[in-house]
Amino acid sequence: MRAARPPLAIAVLATIGVAFFALPLAGLLYRVSWQSALSDLLTPEALDALRLSLIVSAAATVLGLLLGVPLAWVYARVAFPGRNFVRALTTLPMVLPPVVGGVALLVAFGRRGLVGEWLDAGFGLRIPFTTAATVMAATFVSMPFLVLTVEAGIRSVDRRYEEAARTLGASQWRIFRQVTLPLVAPSLFAGAVLCWARALGEFGATITFAGNLPGVTQTLPLAVYLAMETRPEVAMVLSLVLLLVSLAVLVALRDRYLRLD
Amino acid sequence: MPQRPRIDSTAACGLKAQRSWDAHHRLTAVATAFVIVAAACGGATLPAASSATPSLVGSVTVFAGSSLADAFKSAGEQLRLKNPGTDVVFNFGSSSTLATQIINGAPADVFASADEANMQKIVDAKLSDGAPTFFVGNRLQIVVAAGNPRQIAGLTDLAKPGLIVVLAGPSVPAGRYALEALRKAGVTLRPASQEVDVRAVLNKVALGEADAGIVYVTDVRSAAPRVGGVDIPEQHQVIARYPITVVSESKRPRLARAFVDYLISEEGRRLFAEFGFSRP
Secondary structure (H helix, E strand, C coil): CCCCCCCHHHHHHHHHHHHHHHHHHHHHHHHCCHHHHHHHHCCHHHHHHHHHHHHHHHHHHHHHHHHHHHHHHHHHHCCCCCHHHHHHHHHHHHCCCHHHHHHHHHHHHCCCCCCHHHHHHHHCCCCCCCHHHHHHHHHHHHHHHHHHHHHHHHHCCCHHHHHHHHHCCCCHHHHHHHHHHHHCHHHHHHHHHHHHHHHHCCCHHHHHHCCCCCCCCCCHHHHHHHHHHHCHHHHHHHHHHHHHHHHHHHHHHHHHCCCCC | CCCCCCCCCCCHHHHHHHHHHHHHHHCHHHHHHHHHHHHHHHHHHHHHHHCCCHHHCEEEEEEEEHHHHHHHHHHHHHHHHHCCCEEEEEEEECHHHHHHHHHCCCCCCEEECCCHHHHHHHHHCCCEEEEEEEEEEEEEEEEEECCCCCCCCCHHHHHCCCCCEEEECCCCHHHHHHHHHHHHCCCCCCCCEEECCHHHHHHHHHCCCCCEEEEEHHHHHHHCCCEEEEECCHHHCCEEEEEEEEECCCCCHHHHHHHHHHHHCHHHHHHHHHCCCECC
16 A cells, blocks of 8 residues: 555645754754864863763753652552642643743752751751752753653553562562563653753753852753853854754654654 | 954944944043033934834834843833833843844844943944944942841952852853952952853842852842842942944834933933943
8 A cells, every 4th residue: 555645735834844843953063163063062161061961961860760760650550639730740840941940949949948948057958059959950850751751651561460479479569679660661761761861951940040150050051051152153063962962862762662653 | 452343334423433432442531522422412312202203103122231121121111101102122131142142133123231342242243233332330249148147348258168159150241340350359269150140140149049249239229128239349340331232133223223312311311320320
């Protein structure tokens, strides 16, 4: 059977749709000054930002796995009153403007914040303007992607495997570790990669909550934003790096784990 | 010193203004003299702005350094009152961000910068209609929490260990001025953050996240009594001079000019004085 030929109107609109996303990438490829691309990428500020971004996004992914997987399991397996509300609450950062997230983090964990004031007074712990704040901002916006992906994975697991393990005397914790987790490994991986990619791109919450200091809180997106004013050529190379990494992640995921068919 | 392209201008005021802009880089006295000329030019065209001619209907988009936010909003209100049917839309941010936006085609009618360097970018890109005019001046002040609980007496105290100090980023005018003041005072410090504009510095102190920052006196005044100000002595002081221009790609040059003329009129100067700005 021949593949369906799209009606002309749909083909035209779909082409415009593709162009809308392809042109910005083409623009970057066109404007990047290739002669100096490598030296721009190897400037101390670019390297600092790159290094910090890798650390922060990795830390956010680890935190996301640590807290997000149990959360996903609870959402998938435990029917408790208000579950939908709590799920909505923890998914909020997906639709919230990140800068609002940053303000919220500041009023909670800032020096005068709900928890921050107590942390400062009790332990002398101050979160804003530290790399920890950068990790928190990244985790705040990226963990929901992991939770939703893993929850969907756990829901699709055939529960008979878990019940079989239970009849053999395995504890709930052992079932979770040795039966459920291995079965959801693909969603776990996909969720972690999505979470990592979102953390890598985080800007608004970071600049609001963590501030901007090279080497400490200035991640790649912040460096891009600030370099645009002083050294646009550096901003463009860094943008291209971020874009290509994200594209690679999505292509790889789509092929292996996010198949719709 | 880098070569600057000459700006073509046919308007009489523009020519005088251009001379003054270039002259400033050589001789401040000439620029000061120009202010009087500019004020006269502004005064001459002001009646057109206040008589609500039909051509002054529409919306003008003003890009201005964030330290100008309060004064400009008030000035916009005045222009609206004087010219029913006009509207002023503002985009406040660091002058460096705004200059980048305008060079990349943002639809600004007027650009007011907190420093000359960022205005020069607009002039170099041939986006200034005539030469920019210096219209206000500003001074630096240390912003601290209300009541100055950390007892900061001057720039030297900012280097005290355990103190969280934020500055504006080095590309932001206020950030560069702050570094200059610190250099004059022989103080080296590591800020906790380089904020995107001067208002972000102010807010970090107002929120209590930072103990101190270096901002303009007008910023401290706008946020008082939530924050306090500590004066910087004359020998370490850095004077900011703000240039303003009509963007040459403006679709509403007359309305844009009317706004600028209002700002450099006597009434405009009084308004800026109320907000703590000095003469340029």
